[in-house]
Amino acid sequence: MKKMPEIMLFFLAKIKKFILHFKKKKRMKDIMMVYYMEAKSARISGRKVAWITSGGPVEPLIAMDVIPVYPENHGAMIGASKMGTDLCEKAESMGYSSDLCSYARSDIACATVSGGPIGGLPRPDMLICCNNICGTVMKWYEVQARYFNVPLFILDTPFCHTGYSEEAHKYVRRQLDEYVTFLEEACGRKMDHERLKVVGKLSVEGQRLWQAVLDTTANRPAPMTAFDAFYHLALIVTLRGTPLVVDYYTQLLERMRDHVARGISAIPDEKYRLLWDNIPIWPRTRWLSEKLASHNACLVADTYTSAWCGTLKYIDENRFFESMAEAYTRIYLNIGIDEMACIVLALVDKYKVDGFLMHSNRSCKPYSLGQYDIKKIVEKERGIPCLIIEADMVDERSFSESQVSTRIDAFMEMIRERKGG
Amino acid sequence: MITVGIDVGSITAKAVALADGKILGSRLIFTGYNAETAGRKVYEELLSELGLEKSAVSRVVSTGYGRRSVKFADKVMTEITCHGTGAHYLNPRTRFVIDIGGQDSKAILLDEKGKVKNFAMNDKCAAGTGRFLEVMARALEVDLDGFGDISLKSAKPSVISSLCTVFAESEVVSLISKGESRENIIAGIHESITARIAAMANRVGVIPPIVMTGGVARNIGVVKALEKKLGMTIEVSEYAQVNGAIGAAVLAASLK
Numbered sequence: 001m002k003k004m005p006e007i008m009l010f011f012l013a014k015i016k017k018f019i020l021h022f023k024k025k026k027r028m029k030d031i032m033m034v035y036y037m038e039a040k041s042a043r044i045s046g047r048k049v050a051w052i053t054s055g056g057p058v059e060p061l062i063a064m065d066v067i068p069v070y071p072e073n074h075g076a077m078i079g080a081s082k083m084g085t086d087l088c089e090k091a092e093s094m095g096y097s098s099d100l101c102s103y104a105r106s107d108i109a110c111a112t113v114s115g116g117p118i119g120g121l122p123r124p125d126m127l128i129c130c131n132n133i134c135g136t137v138m139k140w141y142e143v144q145a146r147y148f149n150v151p152l153f154i155l156d157t158p159f160c161h162t163g164y165s166e167e168a169h170k171y172v173r174r175q176l177d178e179y180v181t182f183l184e185e186a187c188g189r190k191m192d193h194e195r196l197k198v199v200g201k202l203s204v205e206g207q208r209l210w211q212a213v214l215d216t217t218a219n220r221p222a223p224m225t226a227f228d229a230f231y232h233l234a235l236i237v238t239l240r241g242t243p244l245v246v247d248y249y250t251q252l253l254e255r256m257r258d259h260v261a262r263g264i265s266a267i268p269d270e271k272y273r274l275l276w277d278n279i280p281i282w283p284r285t286r287w288l289s290e291k292l293a294s295h296n297a298c299l300v301a302d303t304y305t306s307a308w309c310g311t312l313k314y315i316d317e318n319r320f321f322e323s324m325a326e327a328y329t330r331i332y333l334n335i336g337i338d339e340m341a342c343i344v345l346a347l348v349d350k351y352k353v354d355g356f357l358m359h360s361n362r363s364c365k366p367y368s369l370g371q372y373d374i375k376k377i378v379e380k381e382r383g384i385p386c387l388i389i390e391a392d393m394v395d396e397r398s399f400s401e402s403q404v405s406t407r408i409d410a411f412m413e414m415i416r417e418r419k420g421g
Numbered sequence: 422m423i424t425v426g427i428d429v430g431s432i433t434a435k436a437v438a439l440a441d442g443k444i445l446g447s448r449l450i451f452t453g454y455n456a457e458t459a460g461r462k463v464y465e466e467l468l469s470e471l472g473l474e475k476s477a478v479s480r481v482v483s484t485g486y487g488r489r490s491v492k493f494a495d496k497v498m499t500e501i502t503c504h505g506t507g508a509h510y511l512n513p514r515t516r517f518v519i520d521i522g523g524q525d526s527k528a529i530l531l532d533e534k535g536k537v538k539n540f541a542m543n544d545k546c547a548a549g550t551g552r553f554l555e556v557m558a559r560a561l562e563v564d565l566d567g568f569g570d571i572s573l574k575s576a577k578p579s580v581i582s583s584l585c586t587v588f589a590e591s592e593v594v595s596l597i598s599k600g601e602s603r604e605n606i607i608a609g610i611h612e613s614i615t616a617r618i619a620a621m622a623n624r625v626g627v628i629p630p631i632v633m634t635g636g637v638a639r640n641i642g643v644v645k646a647l648e649k650k651l652g653m654t655i656e657v658s659e660y661a662q663v664n665g666a667i668g669a670a671v672l673a674a675s676l677k
Contacts, residue, residue, distance in 0.1 A: 372624070379539070390544065402486060403525070407542060410501035414537050417502075 015041045026251060031244065032234060039067045039122045048125040048187055051144065053137045054237055055307075056130035056155065057179070057328050059203050059320070062241040063196040064183050066126075070238055071144075074121050075103030075394055078110065079282025081117040084394035090115075102363040102394035104140040111147060126150050126186045128179075132157040132334045134366045153182045157329040161336045164326055172325040193321075200320025203241040204312070209249035210236045211309040216256040217300040218351050221270040223259035226299040227289040228266065230280045236308045267293045272415050275347055276302035277374070278359035278367050279393040291405065295412040301351040303344060307332045310343070337370040341377040348382050355415045356386040357408075362398045385418070387411040422479045425467065426669025427460055427494065428503065429487030432523035432551060433636065434459040435663040436467040438478070439670040446471045447663045456487030464493075482673040484665050486524060498672055500665050501529055501540050507668030508632045509535025511658045516628040519618060519647070519655070520664070521637035523551040528622040541625045547586040549617035551637050556586055557610050560593050561603055565640075572608040572642030579609030589613065611646040619650040631655045634664035 015037060042049045050061050054072040061068045078084050084106050090113065091105035092098050098105075106116070114120035127150060129141035138154060145152035155175050158168045180191050213232065216223050224232075232252060235245045258264075274292065276299050281288060292299055311327040332340065348356065356378050360368045375386045389407055392398035423445070428435045434452045438445040448467035452459040460483065468475060483491035484503040491497075500520070508518045509531060518529040526549050530539040543549045547556075558565040572578075579596050583589040589610075596606050631653055637643055638661035648655050660667060 385539070403542075406486070406499055406501075406525075410499040410537070410540060413499055413502045414540075417536050 012041070012044050015044070026248065028232065028234065028248075031248065035238065036118055036122075039069050042067050042122060049122050050126045050128050050186075051121070051124040051141075052128040053130050053133060053141070055133040055328065055331055055333070056128050057176070057324050058238075059199045059241040059324070060180060060183055060191065060196060061128070062239075063199045064187050064189075064191060066183070066187065067122075068128075068238060069121050069124065071107040071121065071140075072103050073234060073238055074110070074116065074118075075106050076280075076282050077118065078106045078116045079394035080285065082283045082396065083116055084283060085396045087115060088395045088397075101134070101136045101140070101365075102392055104136055106394055108140070108143055108147075111144065124148055124150055126182075127152040128155070129153065130155040130157060130328060132328055132331050134333065134364070136365075151182070151186055153179055155179060155328070157334060159334055160330055160339075162339070164330055168329060169325055172329050173322065176321065176325055196321060199241040200324075201317055202243060202246060204315055204317040204320070206236055206240045206242075206245040206249060207309040207312050207315075209246060209253055211306075211312065213249055213253050213256060214301065214306055214309070216253070216260055217266075219260045220273075220352070221263070221265035221267075222273070222298050222300045223256045223264060223266055225266045225289065226276050226302040226305065227280075227285055229302065229305040230285060233305045233308065240308070265298075267296070267298045269296050270298045271296035272355065272412070272419065273298055273300045273351060273353045275300070275344070275351060275353040275356045276304065276359070277344070277356065277371065278361045279304055279364055281359060281391045281399060282393055283396050284391070284399060287401070291408055295408075295416075297355075297412060297415075299357070300353060301347050303332060303340075303347065306347070333366050337373050340370065341374045344374055344378055345381055348378060348384065353384065354419060355384055355411060357411070358386065358388045360388050360390045362390065362392040363395065364393065385411060385414045422674060423473065423477055424670045424673035425464065425478050425481045426503070426666040426671070426673060427464055427481060427483045427485075427491050428500070428663070428665035428669060429456050429460045429463075429483065429485040429491060430523050430636075430665075431486050432555075433662070434463040434485070434487070435666040436463040437660075437663050437666040437670045438467055438471055438473065439667070439674060442671075442674070444660070444667065445473075447660070447666065449663060452487065457490040457492065460487060460491035461493070464491075480673040480676050482669040482676070484669045495673065496676060498669060501527060501542075502537055503665045503668030503672065504634055505529050505531050505537045505668065506535060506671050507660075507664040507666070508634060510667055510671045511660060511664070512630070512632060512656065514630055515632045515656075517622070517625075517631045519622055519631060519633045520635040521549070521551060521614075521618065521633070521643070522635040522665075523555075526550050526618055526621065526635075526637075528618070528625045528627075530625050530628065539625050541621050543617070543621065546584070548584055548589065549614055549621070551635070553586050553589070553614060554610070554637065554640070554643075556590055557593055557607075560590050561597070561606065563603060563607070568607055568611075569639070569641035569643070571604055572611050573645065575602070575604040575608035577605055578612050579605045581606075581609045581613040583613075584617075608642065608646070611640075611642045612650075615643060615646040615650045618647060622651065627651060627653065629653050633657050634661045636662050638662065 048066045087106035087109040090109035110116045314326040316323040437447040480495045483494035504520045508515045520527045526543045532538045
């Protein structure tokens with residue numbers, strides 16, 4: 001027993017050295033590895049870990065030096081490494097319905113077996129759940145709070161059918177104070193509000209840079225595809241509010257602007273430009289990107305990655321904490337279908353797309369509900385072909401290659417016929 | 422110029438030869454296990470039937486779920502475009518095509534020139550396809566070719582509520598054991614299939630004249646039930662089952 005602290009110190013030194021080595025590198029892979037290493041060694045280094053939903057306010061955690069960990073990001077990694085079906089089946093054998101979101105299923109199953117591509121997520125000290133993205137997260141986080149026996153904070157953001165009411169603002173604003181109190185209790189120290197302001201400014205800067213990176217694909221040919229955006233997205237989701245994110249996107253932006261200046265195209269011979277809707281089909285992103293490239297079609301933009309900078313207009317960087325209430329409530333998945341359609345139409349115009357490819361995601365009901373209406377609106381207002389394909393973000397059992405293939409081929413034949421060539 | 426269209430479907434493979442816009446002949450065989458063999462076989466049988474050499478054929482376009490296994494095709498096109506083109510060739514006024522094939526069903530909206538304007542296909546499910554009818558025919562021990570005529574004799578179609586082929590089959594089995602007549606059960610099956618197809622067609626937006634293609638178009642019971650459901654008449658050409666192959670042959674003629 002006596003030797004324990006020494007052993008721990010020894011490991012801590014080793015881990016720190018390892019982390020330092022990779023911190024010098026600026027590649028996404030290295031950054032994410034360091035991030036997960038730090039999170040996994042948090043217990044030894046004395047830092048706290050919070051699991052948080054993808055649409056949750058992360059800035060107060062960063063300001064409190066708590067490491068945020070994202071089960072949804074983990075779910076995407078599980079899906080991309082094609083480990084989702086096994087974990088979903090595991091969850092189903094535990095008694096969860098196959099109709100439950102596959103992020104939730106894989107996360108719940110993964111926690112019990114420490115499986116998946118990184119051997120499971122580090123144990124949480126607390127859970128932060130914001131229901132601006134869906135209702136499933138509440139039950140999912142309650143399950144995990146019971147399983148890990150840790151405190152859970154729920155930030156309840158009312159759905160904005162039209163606009164954003166004063167009552168909604170008061171309601172969410174008050175919860176933000178409760179959120180800070182919750183963190184202070186969980187960490188055993190006070191929030192440094194000056195630090196939070198700095199984090200807020202960094203968050204805004206990171207979001208602006210991310211938007212600028214996405215904007216580069218408005219150029220013809222596009223210097224990157226939405227598939228690239230799915231990859232580069234990880235940082236704005238997980239670590240916004242840190243200087244790391246600002247550095248990374250500054251460099252990425254420079255690189256993309258250089259590609260634009262030199263006319264470097266993301267896919268060889270870009271002829272058609274498409275817009276994507278919904279979460280990627282993670283196990284099939286490579287297949288889909290090759291499929292589209294074979295039709296000379298470039299996925300130039302999407303409603304998904306742009307969601308992490310979509311509420312910049314509601315943020316006042318000098319009053320960051322106060323404006324967080326509105327920014328986190330009015331996100332893409334928490335607004336009415338008419339407003340969603342307006343956002344889609346703006347993307348159609350901005351990126352000058354020839355078609356709209358929509359993923360009806362069996363797992364994500366809030367994202368998939370209303371797609372037929374949005375499709376009709378886009379067809380009517382812009383007259384471009386729209387296609388809905390059915391799949392799932394993680395569970396490969398919901399993907400039928402030959403069916404999706406035929407639909408995409410026919411969709412591309414339609415677009416080619418219209419555009420000529 | 423002679424062109425050939427080959428449509429390798431999940432149940433049957435079809436080939437049609439076209440000479441300067443006129444149909445020379447068509448051939449239909451069962452696809453069986455090997456789509457590649459079926460594509461080659463239906464092509465060779467068609468040519469020998471017409472007394473044509475391969476060298477006489479200028480171009481071949483393949484379509485259908487096995488379209489990529491037709492290695493000798495000059496171009497591969499989807500069933501959507503081919504069925505639209507085929508229906509437009511047979512009747513240039515056609516604005517809407519409902520195709521029910523072996524493993525999928527499609528609703529295709531055409532513009533005045535016969536180009537695909539919009540389309541929808543069935544969900545990842547066999548209900549609403551030819552396969553659904555095959556399963557039911559087996560359960561009822563009735564030859565599928567007789568389905569249409571039998572269903573027209575029904576006085577009160579049974580209600581088949583399930584959306585799933587497997588569950589619908591067990592519903593049919595239980596109706597049989599209750600002593601329900603074949604006529605009513607088959608008519609019920611047709612109503613169940615057409616309810617799905619009509620919903621899909623309405624989602625795309627039906628504009629008459631409507632043409633029905635694919636193997637299931639031979640089933641008069643489905644055509645009548647669908648007409649009733651949509652409240653519009655549906656035209657069925659004698660070439661309905663080879664319509665996709667006709668479209669492929671027409672497209673082959675326009676290849677540059």
